[in-house]
Amino acid sequence: MGKPVVYGADYSxxxxxxxxxxxxxxxxxxxxxxxxxxxxxxxxxYGKHHPFGRxxxxxxxxxRLFEASAIARYIDDAFDGPALQPADIRARARMxxxxxxxxxxxxxxxxxxxxxxxxxxxxxxESLIADGLRQAETVLKVLTxxxxxxxxxxxxQLTLADLHAAPIIAYxxxxxxxxNLLTQFAxxxxxxxxxxxxxxxVRTEKAYNSR
Numbered sequence: 001m002g003k004p005v006v007y008g009a010d011y012s013x014x015x016x017x018x019x020x021x022x023x024x025x026x027x028x029x030x031x032x033x034x035x036x037x038x039x040x041x042x043x044x045x046y047g048k049h050h051p052f053g054r055x056x057x058x059x060x061x062x063x064r065l066f067e068a069s070a071i072a073r074y075i076d077d078a079f080d081g082p083a084l085q086p087a088d089i090r091a092r093a094r095m096x097x098x099x100x101x102x103x104x105x106x107x108x109x110x111x112x113x114x115x116x117x118x119x120x121x122x123x124x125x126e127s128l129i130a131d132g133l134r135q136a137e138t139v140l141k142v143l144t145x146x147x148x149x150x151x152x153x154x155x156x157q158l159t160l161a162d163l164h165a166a167p168i169i170a171y172x173x174x175x176x177x178x179x180n181l182l183t184q185f186a187x188x189x190x191x192x193x194x195x196x197x198x199x200x201x202v203r204t205e206k207a208y209n210s211r
Contacts, residue, residue, distance in 0.1 A: 004029045004075070006048065008055035009036070013111060014068040015056040016167040016204050021072040021160065023200035025081035069099055072160050084160050091154055098146060098153060098161040101139070102168060109135035110172040118175045133177055140185045147187050151194055166195040 001061045004022065005031055008015030014029075022029045034055055036042045042053045049057035050066040057064065058071040060078065065071045076084040086092045113132025117124050143165070148155035152162050172178035182189050195201055 002061045004058065004060040005032055006030070007032045007049050007057040007059075009033060010204075012055050013107065013167040013171060017068045017164055018056050018071045018075070019168070019204045020163040020200050021075040021084060023203055024084060024158065024163065024198075025075060025079045027079050027081065029077065069103070069160075069164075071098060072163065076160065082158070083134065084158065084163070086154060086159060092099060095154060095159050095161045097144070099164045101142065102161075102164050102194045105135060106139045106165075106168050108132075109139070110168055110178065114178055115171040115174050120179070133181060136172065136178070136181060140182065140188055143188050144185050147191070152191065162191065162195060166192060166201065170196070174198065 004027065006015065006018055006022070008018075008031070010016070010031075019029075019031070023121040032101060034042055034046055034057075036053060036055055042055075046053065046057070049059065049064060052066075055068070056068055056071065057066045058074070059065075060074075065074060073085065091104075109132040113128050114136060117129050117132070125206070144152070147153050152158050153159060153165065165188075169182065169188075173182055182192065
């Protein structure tokens with residue numbers, strides 16, 4: 001198979017999710033830098049890859065995709081390597097539920113309302129941070145209730161749910177409020193530390209042209 005291409009920036013949670021899937025499958029890929037926050041936004045040529053100008057986008061042997069969840073599922077289905085989705089129907093449904101919850105309720109609150117607001121604003125909006133922390137606490141409570149016995153969210157198998165959660169949590173724990181809250185949820189804290197120690201997570205901390 002030809003080498004897949006990921007379009008996006010190394011700072012992006014969702015680009016990292018896609019890269020983690022490729023790393024865990026052991027697939028060589030190219031990362032083409034696209035900075036949507038650059039002056040003027042994404043380059044004009046990028047519109048053919050993502051009509052909404054977001055990241056990531058993905059291409060494999062002429063087949064193009066956008067939306068990180070769809071890309072990650074394609075990677076798992078299209079390439080050899082360890083399975084990143086459960087075979088059991090109910091376990092797969094639970095994985096998809098967790099991914100959907102993270103997208104809908106965790107990403108904005110944990111990354112933007114808490115981490116970015118605290119780290120990048122000259123005068124942070126403390127009420128926004130407080131609201132984000134309340135939402136994050138609910139997310140962590142639900143994740144804890146859904147987590148199965150074992151090292152990963154669905155038990156013994158590392159899945160796309162773990163790859164989705166870890167980059168969001170990585171931003172959240174950049175700030176003291178995030179770390180303090182996460183340590184109250186030992187199972188999720190341990191899961192994050194386990195994921196942070198994996199070679200795939202270390203390799204996706206910085207951009208590189210090819211792997």
